[in-house]
């Protein structure tokens with residue numbers, strides 16, 4: 001590893017041992033390029049449940065090191081150190097971003113904080129891995145897209161299915177015309193919990209106290225109030241901090257569909273549903289049916305938290321063939337669960353076609369980001385797909401909250417209510 005060399009040069013400068021005479025050439029890289037073998041120094045903002053998964057993934061990426069953790073909750077700051085025992089810790093993300101010896105930042109905070117952490121990370125000239133959904137609202141998504149376009153930083157969104165082999169195969173099948181004219185896509189996602197225990201509800205740890213939590217940083221401009229440990233831990237259940245299952249899960253599947261078919265922003269959205277499964281004080285619906293209009297295509301997504309039999313999946317329905325991705329659906333005969341992506345020809349228009357199964361390997365989404373930090377290439381889930389999938393998700397939620405069909409123009413002009 002090239003590190004601070006003691007003579008004022010930094011690791012961004014590279015050292016080449018000349019073949020003749022052993023001369024050392026120091027060349028300063030103003031473009032902040034890292035060499036192919038340079039260690040990438042990573043910080044994380046938000047080392048909670050997902051942040052821990054991402055740190056685990058990072059720990060398997062060669063030559064990447066966790067050097068800093070910012071988290072509003074002391075328990076999670078300390079727990080994150082098991083992935084980097086020398087990592088510096090902060091309860092304010094701005095102190096982390098002040099660090100000079102930091103190349104790249106993972107953001108895995110609650111949804112309402114993504115835009116702040118996204119924009120601050122780019123302003124600090126660090127590369128960024130930002131969890132999905134890219135932002136909590138449409139205006140924030142516009143602002144983040146503009147900032148990313150203006151910056152030369154590498155931005156990966158935590159839409160890991162964009163790195164899947166199934167997506168690569170689906171794109172290839174569609175580009176080769178094997179699906180024909182696609183007019184409809186159906187997608188669904190379903191889960192269940194023991195009766196009386198709502199999906200996502202987490203117990204509040206005893207040490208989740210005002211003393212151990214930077215509550216002001218969590219609120220980040222939301223109306224001030226007394227510390228509420230339940231909302232701090234269970235932010236997903238409340239509109240003020242969350243977009244419910246649409247921003248938690250639909251966004252993954254919608255990004256996959258939009259990428260496979262290269263879809264623009266939806267022209268309009270409808271969404272019905274409600275809090276039907278468990279009346280536990282949550283605001284965001286647990287039962288959902290979304291319809292999104294695209295040019296000559298309708299995409300639907302349904303979700304329930306009271307039945308898990310059919311797992312999740314997408315059906316891309318074309319005149320010449322069907323692309324089916326299913327995961328966790330229960331096979332009627334064997335009872336086994338499986339994840340598989342297949343192509344089936346529509347014999348009426350593709351008489352000679354045969355069925356295919358996707359066999360391209362998945363890429364590691366985290367490793368793809370770190371590779372791009374070094375190569376400066378565009379990662380598998382760049383800001384554009386983060387943006388398009390975020391807009392689709394927010395249009396659906398707006399339609400639900402306004403109880404009407406919402407066009408893209410209406411959605412862009414809407415004032416989003418913070419509370420329900």
Ligand SMILES: NC(=O)c1ccc[n+]([C@@H]2O[C@H](COP(=O)([O-])OP(=O)(O)OC[C@H]3O[C@@H](n4cnc5c(N)ncnc54)[C@H](O)[C@@H]3O)[C@@H](O)[C@H]2O)c1
Nearest residue numbers: 046047048049050051071072073076108109131158217218
């Ligand atoms: N890509 C995926 O498959 C996937 C899976 C799960 C979650 N997620 C996303 O990851 C994000 C986090 O979800 P989670 O389940 O880990 O939530 P979490 O509540 O477990 O973790 C959030 C962390 O952020 C910290 N935090 C809160 N305010 C902060 C602030 N101002 N500064 C720094 N840290 C702060 C909290 O203390 C906590 O440690 C969400 O956006 C969620 O949608 C993505």
